Amino acid sequence: MRNLLYALTALAVMGLVFWAYRENYGTQKALKQVAKLQTEIAGLKENLGMQRAEWAFLNRPSRLHQLALLNFDKLKLVPMSPSQFGDVSQIPFAPPPAADPAGSPGMAAGADPAAKTAHPAAAGGGRTALNTPLAKPGQKR
Secondary structure (H helix, E strand, O other), rough: OHHHHHHHHHHHHHHHHHHHHHHHHHHHHHHHHHHHHHHHHHHHHHHHHHHHHHHHEEEEEEEEHHHHHHHHHHOOOOOOOHHOOOOOOOOOOOOOOOOOOOOOOOOOOOOOOHOOOHHHHHHHHOOOOOOOOOOOOOOOO
């Protein structure tokens, strides 16, 4: 009985040694991976800093002004002016719905209930506030 207890204890110790060995090497492998990732992160941060510096260098106002002057014929960039924007009065809004003397909601007087259109734009010739072209600045409607 005592020999069996010694054998089981020896097997348990060998099992614990094997487990500790695996945990030790697993931890070392994880630490190497962490060090590798930290090195990669440091390289990426350095690269990002370099790219930000390059972006700032390329977007200098003096450089952009020179590029705009060199490519004026192609780009036709001009300073913005208030006349380039539209006015609220140029936006075509939908007319208000007509008053219904019959009192039935959704039906105009004398309208045939069977002749309803599928889309409100179809009744108005297809023109709505969303697809009517805006007048250009200085152009009358």
